[in-house]
Amino acid sequence: MAFSSALTITDLNDFLAPGQECIKPVEAPKMLLREPGAAEITIGGDGSYYESGKKLQQAQITLNDCLACSGCITSAESVLVAAQSGDEVLNVTRTLPPGHIVVLSVSPQTLAALASSSSTTLQDTLDRIGTWARSTLRAQAVFDTTFARHISRHETVREFHERKSASTPGPMLAGACPGWVCYAEKTHGAMLPLMSATRSAQAVMGVLVKQWLARKWSKQPSEIYHVTVMPCYDKKLEASRPDFAPDDVREVDCVLSTGELAQLMRDVPADAPPAELVPLDVDLPRLLTHAGTSSGSFLHALLADYAGRNPGAVLTHTERNADWSDYTLADADGTTLFRGATCYGFRNIQNLVRRLKPKHSAVVRRKAATAVADVTAYDFVEVMACPGGCVAGGGQLVKGRSAAKDVEDVYWSIGEDLKALQDAERLMDDIGRDLWGKDTGLRDQLLRTSYKAVESDVVGLGVKW
Amino acid sequence: MTSPTHTIDPIAVLEGHDERVWDVAWNPSEPLIASCSQDKSIRIASYAQTTASGDLDFANIAQIPTGHKRTVRALAWAPSGKTLAAASFDSTISIWEREDGDGEWECSATLEGHETEVKGVAFNHEGTMLATCGRDKSVWIWEVHPDSDFECLSVLMEHAQDVKSVAWHPTHDILASASYDDSIKLYIDDPSDDWFAFATLTEHASTVWDVCFSPCGRYMASASDDTTIRIWKARDTKFHEWNCVKIIEGAHSRSIYSIAWTTADGTLGWIASAGGDGRVNVWAVTEVAEGVDVTLIAQRDETHGVCDTNTVRWCPRPGKQNVLATAGDDCAVRVWGVVPSTG
Numbered sequence: 001m002a003f004s005s006a007l008t009i010t011d012l013n014d015f016l017a018p019g020q021e022c023i024k025p026v027e028a029p030k031m032l033l034r035e036p037g038a039a040e041i042t043i044g045g046d047g048s049y050y051e052s053g054k055k056l057q058q059a060q061i062t063l064n065d066c067l068a069c070s071g072c073i074t075s076a077e078s079v080l081v082a083a084q085s086g087d088e089v090l091n092v093t094r095t096l097p098p099g100h101i102v103v104l105s106v107s108p109q110t111l112a113a114l115a116s117s118s119s120t121t122l123q124d125t126l127d128r129i130g131t132w133a134r135s136t137l138r139a140q141a142v143f144d145t146t147f148a149r150h151i152s153r154h155e156t157v158r159e160f161h162e163r164k165s166a167s168t169p170g171p172m173l174a175g176a177c178p179g180w181v182c183y184a185e186k187t188h189g190a191m192l193p194l195m196s197a198t199r200s201a202q203a204v205m206g207v208l209v210k211q212w213l214a215r216k217w218s219k220q221p222s223e224i225y226h227v228t229v230m231p232c233y234d235k236k237l238e239a240s241r242p243d244f245a246p247d248d249v250r251e252v253d254c255v256l257s258t259g260e261l262a263q264l265m266r267d268v269p270a271d272a273p274p275a276e277l278v279p280l281d282v283d284l285p286r287l288l289t290h291a292g293t294s295s296g297s298f299l300h301a302l303l304a305d306y307a308g309r310n311p312g313a314v315l316t317h318t319e320r321n322a323d324w325s326d327y328t329l330a331d332a333d334g335t336t337l338f339r340g341a342t343c344y345g346f347r348n349i350q351n352l353v354r355r356l357k358p359k360h361s362a363v364v365r366r367k368a369a370t371a372v373a374d375v376t377a378y379d380f381v382e383v384m385a386c387p388g389g390c391v392a393g394g395g396q397l398v399k400g401r402s403a404a405k406d407v408e409d410v411y412w413s414i415g416e417d418l419k420a421l422q423d424a425e426r427l428m429d430d431i432g433r434d435l436w437g438k439d440t441g442l443r444d445q446l447l448r449t450s451y452k453a454v455e456s457d458v459v460g461l462g463v464k465w
Numbered sequence: 466m467t468s469p470t471h472t473i474d475p476i477a478v479l480e481g482h483d484e485r486v487w488d489v490a491w492n493p494s495e496p497l498i499a500s501c502s503q504d505k506s507i508r509i510a511s512y513a514q515t516t517a518s519g520d521l522d523f524a525n526i527a528q529i530p531t532g533h534k535r536t537v538r539a540l541a542w543a544p545s546g547k548t549l550a551a552a553s554f555d556s557t558i559s560i561w562e563r564e565d566g567d568g569e570w571e572c573s574a575t576l577e578g579h580e581t582e583v584k585g586v587a588f589n590h591e592g593t594m595l596a597t598c599g600r601d602k603s604v605w606i607w608e609v610h611p612d613s614d615f616e617c618l619s620v621l622m623e624h625a626q627d628v629k630s631v632a633w634h635p636t637h638d639i640l641a642s643a644s645y646d647d648s649i650k651l652y653i654d655d656p657s658d659d660w661f662a663f664a665t666l667t668e669h670a671s672t673v674w675d676v677c678f679s680p681c682g683r684y685m686a687s688a689s690d691d692t693t694i695r696i697w698k699a700r701d702t703k704f705h706e707w708n709c710v711k712i713i714e715g716a717h718s719r720s721i722y723s724i725a726w727t728t729a730d731g732t733l734g735w736i737a738s739a740g741g742d743g744r745v746n747v748w749a750v751t752e753v754a755e756g757v758d759v760t761l762i763a764q765r766d767e768t769h770g771v772c773d774t775n776t777v778r779w780c781p782r783p784g785k786q787n788v789l790a791t792a793g794d795d796c797a798v799r800v801w802g803v804v805p806s807t808g
Contacts, residue, residue, distance in 0.1 A: 187580070347659075350578050350617040357577075401658070 084236045084254045086264035089227055092254070093137040100223045101280075102139040103213070104129070105205045108146050108287070109231035109294065110258040112411035113396045117262075122287055122414055129229075129261070135270040137227070141213070141280050145228070146288040148208055149201035150424050151431075152176065153290060153301035155447045156198045160302055160380060169194075171340075171356075171378035174298045176200035178238035179385030179394075180349065181451060188353050189453030197448040201296065202228050202235055203244050206251025207446050208284065212431050216282040221249045228252050229261045231393030232386070243449045257395025285424045287414055294411045295389035299340045299382040303329055306338045313337055322401075323387050324348045340380040345387035352381065471763035471803050473745055476788065477523040479510050479798040485772075486792035488539045491780045494546030498523075498780075498790060500798045501537035506530055507551055507561070509570070510798075521788070523800065529570050531559060539585050539630070543592040543609075548573075550595055552583035558597050560613055573613035578605060578620070585630035589638055594618070596640050598628035604642050604652070606660055619660035623650050630675045635682045639704055643673035649687055649697075651707065668695060668709050674721060674740075679750070680728045684710075684757065686736050688721035694738055696750070696757055710756025718742045726750075727779035727786045733757065735803070737789050739777035743767050745791060747803050763803050769793025 093102050106129055108122070115125040126144055133139035160172055175181055175196040184191045199207070205228060210221040217224075228235065238244070239252035256264070292300025306329050307313050318326045323344040329337045343352050355375040375381075386393050391411055392404035436442040484503035491498050499509045509527040514520070531537055535554035542549055549561040549570075560574040580601035587596050588609075595607040595615065604621040627645035634640070640652040640660075651664040671690035678685050685697040685707065696711035719741030729735045733750040736759070747763040768774050772794035780788040787803045 346620055347617045350620070354577060354615075354617075 084239075084256070086256060086260050086267070089137065089254055089256065089264070090268065092225055093139075096138070096225060099219075100225060101141075101217070101219065102133075102137050102225045102227065103209050104133045104137065104139045104142045104227050104229070105148070105202075105209065105252075106142070106144050106229045106261075107201070107231055107258075107390075108144055108149075108411065109390045109393060109396070109407070110229045110261065111144060111287075112294075112391060112407045113231065113258045113398075114262060115413075116407045116410040117397050122410065126286065129265075132265055132270040135272060136264075136268050139227075141283075143205070143209075143284050144286050145201045145205050146290070147285045147424055147427075148205035149290065149296060150285075150288055150421070151204045151208075151428055151447070152198055152201045152296070153298060154428065155204075156196055156298050157301050157305045159196055159198050159448070160305075170380070171376070172196050172380045174296070174380070174382045174384070175449070175451070176296050176298065177232075177384045177386075177390075178234035179232065180383050182234060182237060183349070183385065184353075185451055186454050188357075190357055191353060192451045192453060194356070195451055196298075197450060199447055199449050200238065202230060202238060202252060202255075203449065204447065206239070206244055207435075208431070210249070210251045211446065212435055213280075213282060213284075215434070217280055221247075221251075225253050226251065227254045227256060229256045229258060230395060231258050231390050232395045233257055234385070234394075241449070258393075259395055259397055262397060285420060285427065288420055288424055289412070289414045289416045291416050293342055293382060293389060294391045294408055295342070295344070295382060295384045299327060299342055299380055302340060302380050303327060303338065310337055321348070323389075338380075339378050340382070341375075341378055342382045342384075342389070344384040344389045346385065349383060349385065352383065469761060469763045470806055471747065472806050473747065473763050473765035473768075473789075473801045473803055475799065476521055476802050477512075477800040479508070479523055479525070479800070480796065481508050481525060481528065482506065482796045482798075484796060485794040486775065486796060486798055487536065488776045489778050489790045489792040489798050490540040490542050490549070491778060491782070491790065492542050492546045493544055493781050496782070497526075497546075498798070498800075499540050499542070499549055500792055501540050501551055502796070503536045505533045505535065505537055505553075507537060507540065507549070507570075508798075512800075521785075521800065527570055529561065532572065533557070533559065535582075538583065541586045541588050541595075543588045544590060545592055548588075548592075548613075550586045550588065552586040552597055552599070554582040554584075556581055556583060556599070558583055558586060558595075560615070562613065574615060576607060576615055578617060579603065584628065585642075587631045587633050587640075589633040589640075590635055594633075594638065596631040596633065596642075598631045598642055600627045602626060602628060602644075604628055604631060604640070604650075606640070606652075619654075621650075621652060621660060621662065623652075623662040623665075624648065629673065632676050632678060634678050634704065635680060637682065637704060641676045641678070641685060643676040643687060645672045647671055647673060647689075649673055649676055649685075651704075653705075663705060664707055666697060666707060666709070669693070672720075675724045677724050677726050679726050680734050684726075684733065684750075686724050686726060688724035688738055688740070690720040692717050692719065692721060692740075694721060694724060694736070696736075696759070698756055711759060713748070713759060716746050716761070717744060722774070723776045723778075725777050725779045725789070727781075727789075729786070735762070735779075735787075737777045737779060737803075739768065739774040739791055741773045743769055743772065743774050743793075745774065745777055745789075745801070747789075765801070768799060768801075769795040769797065 111122045111125045115122050130142040133142050173194045209226045214221050236255040239255045244251045290297040310331055312332050313329050316328045325342045327340045388404040391407045482502040482504050486500050486502045489500045496512045501507045507529040510523045511526045512521045512523045515522040533553040533555050537551050537553050539552040551559045556579045558576040559572050561570050562573045564571055579599045583597055583599040585598040593609055598604045602624045606619045607615040608618050624644040625646040629643045632641045642650050647669050649666040650662045652660050652662050654660050669689040669691055673687050673689050675688045683699050687695050694713040695709050697707045698710045700706040717740045721738050721740035723739045725737050727735050733752055736748045739745045744766045745768050748759040749762045751758045768791050774791050774793045776792040778790050790800045792798050
């Protein structure tokens with residue numbers, strides 16, 4: 001299988017790596033496991049394997065296998081690419097039954113990366129993707145995910161206050177990063193109660209498209225093929241979670257990385273839009289800017305909320321390292337109101353997790369309190385797996401800190417528009433009335449998710465010590 | 466082979482482990498030696514000079530059950546001699562210190578993060594950093610804070626396979642790792658970014674089991690499953706470029722698991738090697754124009770009976786630098802003196 005250039009993450013030295021041993025291939029047919037030379041296996045023109053003229057069955061590993069298995073920290077990239085690829089999107093959109101429609105939702109980090117690489121604006125980039133997608137994918141609606149992010153941030157604040165009033169032990173940890181979620185579920189089950197249950201922007205977008213817009217458009221969820229474009233391969237994993245596929249209908253059918261979209265736009269250039277394609281009349285706000293971080297700005301949603309309730313509060317910001325910043329909000333007399341942090345990258349996650357874990361009191365007798373940060377004093381930590389956060393995600397066009405800086409600059413090129421945010425707030429309320437009304441259970445079902453620790457069952461036999 | 470000028474004479478046998486002994490570590494500042502085993506315990510013995518002739522007398526002073534759920538594979542003392550780090554197949558590293566300096570040995574920290582078996586552990590020359598490596602192909606660098614707090618500085622995923630051991634340069638913060646992918650990698654910190662691998666040495670034909678630096682820091686020796694030992698020389702004063710300047714072949718008939726370098730008068734020092742054939746070899750290394758000459762000065766077979774010898778380590782303490790310890794599958798630690806042949 002040919003990997004896209006965007007898939008090579010070997011130049012990053014701080015990432016969540018695939019596990020060394022995927023246990024699924026052991027179920028491959030026995031004939032594949034013979035000694036080398038025992039049979040001649042040839043590769044046919046279609047890429048299939050043939051043994052003595054007989055076509056061999058290919059070992060198939062689905063995303064759901066990866067989610068259920070604890071063998072890897074994140075799943076093998078080849079699996080991700082095979083299941084949700086540009087080719088898959090082309091195949092599905094070209095053979096869509098009559099009456100079915102295609103919707104594309106693009107992350108703002110994707111727009112920033114594409115705009116940065118072609119020296120255009122975010123708006124131009126979104127328009128260009130829209131024109132291309134209408135022609136090539138017959139997409140009837142192209143959104144960005146900033147409005148979904150608006151809802152996700154709003155829900156994060158709501159969940160935070162719920163936890164506070166229920167005296168749930170903190171800190172609350174952001175749950176929007178699928179790499180972090182997957183890692184925590186597989187190796188740090190003790191972190192899961194701290195994890196924010198609020199859906200990520202992508203998962204909220206799934207609800208908006210398959211529930212709210214579907215109703216407005218008089219479509220069944222299964223009649224909409226929903227493609228998202230994300231800065232991160234692990235979003236493919238997130239979209240495959242059962243929570244996001246009620247009644248086996250996925251809310252996000254396929255996730256492409258920024259690099260995969262760019263490749264697809266190069267490989268399949270746009271023609272004129274097909275005549276019968278009529279744009280849909282219901283729309284969502286686009287290109288909303290939420291001040292703070294370029295990784296969803298969840299921490300700043302809480303900071304803004306606290307600052308709004310405490311006029312005159314003073315925010316201090318200290319950088320521990322490039323990917324770990326502390327934010328403290330104090331009132332005029334110096335009393336701390338809120339403590340939060342952004343904590344990105346595998347090694348910072350390690351240090352965070354180690355300090356949040358209960359000590360092995362039976363064996364470990366700790367001495368005096370350490371000089372290092374007491375992470376349990378945080379109210380909220382915006383945890384992201386990638387160093388540099390989502391703009392520097394593994395699915396972006398180029399890697400490295402300086403490239404991410406350029407993308408970051410474009411990301412912030414549209415200032416915060418209060419009028420647009422107020423409009424978004426009103427639409428959000430309308431949608432709430434339409435979707436769940438006063439039914440908080442239904443609301444939680446649509447805006448929250450849950451996490452489950454995966455027990456390791458991989459035994460490393462057959463490895464030379 | 467020229468006839469050896471030295472012999473490897475037994476000094477002591479330290480028994481007490483119930484299963485194979487994986488590693489042995491001499492304390493750099495006190496007369497103590499620690500060993501670890503598949504029995505999940507660490508044993509610590511003290512030694513003292515009993516006679517004018519310099520014989521060493523060993524006494525077991527501690528047996529630590531550790532609490533590790535699987536084999537304790539490797540040990541490392543901090544340069545201060547006050548802290549002992551133990552790497553276990555249960556994916557954790559435990560840190561041991563003595564209460565008030567001379568009381569019971571207590572676990573002061575447990576480092577988690579490795580996915581599977583941890584196989585190597587080493588403190589840097591200042592004791593400010595700890596490196597660990599393991600079967601998950603990763604090398605971790607931890608910063609040592611006061612009061613047994615450790616902060617992860619870097620997770621290096623450079624090797625394609627199991628990482629067998631890690632070793633720090635004696636004077637600079639340069640780390641070497643040896644792997645089942647047949648390579649050695651060298652790492653350094655980029656102050657503006659992260660640690661990175663600046664060199665990969667690929668000349669071994671099979672697993673590299675162990676790597677060590679010369680006391681002067683300008684050379685490095687590696688031991689491999691290909692039954693060779695290679696000596697590498699730094700081409701520049703910043704130690705950025707390393708070339709193989711010597712291949713020692715035919716000294717072992719099976720995998721070489723362990724290699725150690727000690728100081729010795731008038732030379733670059735002595736190298737000791739041990740492996741699956743139970744043999745221990747000692748070479749004197751001298752510098753020549755284009756690298757090094759090595760002379761086999763001592764050899765001993767069946768150091769642990771018919772069993773594998775897993776580790777060989779030189780005593781670092783002044784006046785005792787011709788003393789070495791080996792750990793074997795016969796559940797014993799054996800202490801040897803490398804002394805001039807008589808007659």
